[in-house]
Amino acid sequence: MSDLSDYSGNKGVDSELQDFLMAEKQKAQFHAQIHEFNDFCWDKCVDKPGAKLDSRTETCITNCVERFIDVSLLITNRFAQMLEKGGGMN
């Protein structure tokens, strides 16, 4: 009967499994974001693929990622302000 009481104690929700799935979901989102960044920063920064990434390309890629995040933060904040003021969407 110990199985049954465990079951009712957990209300059917397995917290270990839930934590695991949440962590995996976060990792998957992180990876999806990297794929996306790499997709367009590659187009912006890499000319002809050479024997290694030269330092100019590396700097360009780093800046590309950082500035993209800046832009999305800026837009998110500004959009939130617009919504607060109420009239922005008309």
Added chain:
Amino acid sequence: MDSLSTGTLSGVQKEELMDQVKQQIAIANAQELLTKMSEKCFKKCINKPGTALDNSEQKCIAMCMDRYMDAWNLVSRTYSSRIQRERNNM
């Protein structure tokens, strides 16, 4: 492990499920990378598709793959350190 059982999954079954989830995510990730690499490197290396891939095209593809991985890793490092910085600022 007994207290973690949900009444439907045994500890072993749960472990198997977690492994499966991880594996599927890894496969999806690899597929995404493969698709992106093929697309990007085709664009960079094949100007006029001929009757076969010639030597220089094959060399270009190999180089392009390696550089795409370099860029991916660089983006990954940049993105995670940015996340870290943003967390510290909160």
